[in-house]
Amino acid sequence: MEVKNAAAGTLESGDILIQIAPAQQAGLHIDLDSTVAYQFGAQIKKVITETLTGLGLENADVKATDKGALDCTIRARATAAFVRATGKDVWAD
Amino acid sequence: MNSIKDRAALIAQAAQKMNKEVYNDSNMKKIITPRHELQRQSGKVVTLEEAIKRTGLKDGMTISFHHHFRGGDKVINMVVDKLAEMGFKNLHLASSSLIDVHEPLIEHIRNGVITQISTSGLRGKLANEISHGLMKEPVVFRSHGSRGYAIKSGELHIDVAFLGASSSDPLGNAAGFSTSENAKSICGSLGYALPDAKYADHTVILTDDLVDYPNQHNAISEADVEFVVVVDSVGDSSKISSGAIRDTKNPRDILLAKQAAKVVMNSGYFENGFSLQTGSGGASLAVTKYLRQGMIDKGIKASFALGGITSHMVKLHQEGLIDRLIDVQSFDKVAAESLMNDCKHKSVSANEYAAMLEPGSATHYLDVVILSALEVDVNFNVNVLVGSDGIIRGAIGGHPDTAADSALSVIVCPLLRGRIPCVVEEVTTLITPGSNVDVVVTEYGIAVNPNRPEIKKRLEDAGMNIVDIHDLADKARKIIGTPDPLPFGDKVVGVVLNRDGSVQDVIKNITE
Structure with missing residues (x-):
């Protein structure tokens, strides 16, 4: 799957900015910076990974800047970033 | 005969019995300076350094402050910078609270100028560093009511209080506002500073508006003030409501x-x-x-x-x-x-x-x-x-x-x-x-x-x-x-006192 640089989200409180770039190495690499990293870092990475792999993305560098977003927001931003990065409209059906 | 001369022996006797001196008229000297000039002069008005020296502040003593200017406070950093410059160590800083703006205290803690803190709160980078174990001694947290009472009862003994005021006359009648045309700042009530002014061993007022005596209506009385220091600014009033x-x-x-x-x-x-x-x-x-x-x-x-x-x-x-x-x-x-x-x-x-x-x-x-x-x-x-x-x-x-x-x-x-x-x-x-x-x-x-x-x-x-x-x-x-x-680590970085003075909880350090 071809990936170009794309982003979705904002740096507002309660939101997350997800930036997707072509993979430097094989696999999905997530670099997370979160205001709630202590307590929710693992869970946030898991939600991003599940969302992107669920859409078929296996190779990409992902930078996530989180300001305390809920899981539903993280899924929505990850999906939007995926659509912009791949040009594949997952909402088309 | 019963003139004052005849009573001299009895006066001396009475004085001796009361362990007092006999009045000596030649000690009395009238000051003849016009009073409008005199009221502008006062031995209390000195520089910050002079005030610090003359209070007799020593290493290990307790200094206090108020936080009425909140994010706009300039007094705490100014005074502690000066104390560091003068070489003081091991001071106990007892402020009514500490806010983001007091971040420069981090260096003073690292350098051993401040080794103990009592406060109602901590915010910003200072709070973050302390939470990670910056200080050897835990910070003691009290509510506003219990701080006031602890100062009154002597549990929190203050050696020198450095209190910012928006106006003061040369004798130390001070307020959180100024009615003069030169008013530079305003913080209103000085409620958290009043126990300090009353019960500290020495009280220094810092003001950015030295007004004519008598300053009305003052919150702090000259009777409680030893020195008055004039500074450019005690605080930025626009940052109170933030x-x-x-x-x-x-x-x-x-x-x-x-x-x-x-x-x-x-x-x-x-x-x-x-x-x-x-x-x-x-x-x-x-x-x-x-x-x-x-x-x-x-x-x-x-x-x-x-x-x-x-x-x-x-x-x-x-x-x-x-x-x-x-x-x-x-x-x-x-x-x-x-x-x-x-x-x-x-x-x-x-x-x-x-x-x-x-x-x-x-x-x-x-x-x-x-x-x-x-x-x-x-x-x-x-x-x-x-x-x-x-x-x-x-x-x-x-x-x-x-x-x-x-x-x-x-x-x-x-x-x-x-x-x-x-x-x-x-x-x-x-x-x-x-x-x-x-x-x-x-x-x-x-x-x-x-x-x-x-x-x-x-x-x-x-x-x-x-x-x-x-x-x-x-x-x-x-x-x-x-x-x-x-x-959480195993170090206690803060102790929370109940308002009855008992220890209610402790705060442990964060390790990451």
């Missing part, structure tokens, strides 16, 4: 404020002559706005409003809805100016405001208080000091004092702040015990302490959405998931 005491436009805060106002109006305490306080935090401060209409509609007037006084309180006072304002801390410029101009708006010292053991504390006569919280737990315990990430980020303030003493305490608190839950199983740090907390207002419903069934019934009868606090905690957890445990 941070925790901003005026909210957040729609959720407004919803919470409206709900809390409705709770007050249906609580049974909303009647003529009731008294009211609102704590810091956007939602709690905003409650006054929404109580106003209820007071007008029902023809109810309050006897007094207490605490941090805001422009909303002043407005109600000017409209005749609140008879008197009792002000320990002016939360904005409008409040500070009202204190200056209105004799029914009085300032109050911290221990007469909220000390448990002071019989006349104003909080003892408080009906309703509305307070905010970082966390509330299922036992109604409240934390306002330590964030859910384990890092200190707030202040005790008058929270436990007012919650305990009021007839009705209402906490306003959203269910979540971002991904941080505010209704939890157990608070990170215990600040206000649940036994003193009556009602918790969230946007998902209102929980009433089981100790107060009569309040619950009144609110239900008014058609309000009453929920079990356990359900609120469950709801929060369902939305955000279960947090991983915080990386």
Whole structure:
């Protein structure tokens, strides 16, 4: 799957900015910076990974800047970033 | 014969018996300088360095400050910089509170200038560093009422108080505002500084407006002041109303404020002559706005409003809805100016405001208080000091004092702040015990302490959405998931005192 640089989200409180770039190495690499990293870092990475792999993305560098977003927001931003990065409209059906 | 000469022997005898000197007229010398000149001169007006030297401050002693300029304070950094420059070490800094602006203290702690801190709160980078174990000795946290009382009782002995004032005359009659045309700053009430001025061994006033004697109406009396230091600026008044005491436009805060106002109006305490306080935090401060209409509609007037006084309180006072304002801390410029101009708006010292053991504390006569919280737990315990990430980020303030003493305490608190839950199983740090907390207002419903069934019934009868606090905690957890445990270490970085002086909780360091 071809990936170009794309982003979705904002740096507002309660939101997350997800930036997707072509993979430097094989696999999905997530670099997370979160205001709630202590307590929710693992869970946030898991939600991003599940969302992107669920859409078929296996190779990409992902930078996530989180300001305390809920899981539903993280899924929505990850999906939007995926659509912009791949040009594949997952909402088309 | 009975002239004064004949009585000389008897005078000498009486003096000896009383262990006193005999009066000697040649010691007396009249000062003939015109008084308008004389009142501008005073041996008390010296430089900061001179004042520090002459107070006899030594390593290991306790220095104190107030935080009435909040984010705009310039006194603490200025004085501690000077003390560091003069080579002082091992000082105990006892401020009424510390805020983001006091970040430069980090270096002074690293360099051993400050080795102990007592305060009501800590914020910003200083709080973050201390939470990670910057200091050897734990910070001692007291509520405003207990700090005032601890200073009075001698438990917190202050060697030298350095107190910023917006005006002072050359003798030290000082106030948090200035009526002169050269006024540079205004902070209003000096309530937190009054115990310091009265009970410290030495009091130094720093002012940016030296006015003619007598400075009226002064909060601090010359009798308590040893030195007066003139500086360029004691604080930036425009930064008082920021941070925790901003005026909210957040729609959720407004919803919470409206709900809390409705709770007050249906609580049974909303009647003529009731008294009211609102704590810091956007939602709690905003409650006054929404109580106003209820007071007008029902023809109810309050006897007094207490605490941090805001422009909303002043407005109600000017409209005749609140008879008197009792002000320990002016939360904005409008409040500070009202204190200056209105004799029914009085300032109050911290221990007469909220000390448990002071019989006349104003909080003892408080009906309703509305307070905010970082966390509330299922036992109604409240934390306002330590964030859910384990890092200190707030202040005790008058929270436990007012919650305990009021007839009705209402906490306003959203269910979540971002991904941080505010209704939890157990608070990170215990600040206000649940036994003193009556009602918790969230946007998902209102929980009433089981100790107060009569309040619950009144609110239900008014058609309000009453929920079990356990359900609120469950709801929060369902939305955000279960947090991983915080990386606490084994070092105690803070000790929280109850208002009765006992040790109530400790704060451990965060290791990551």
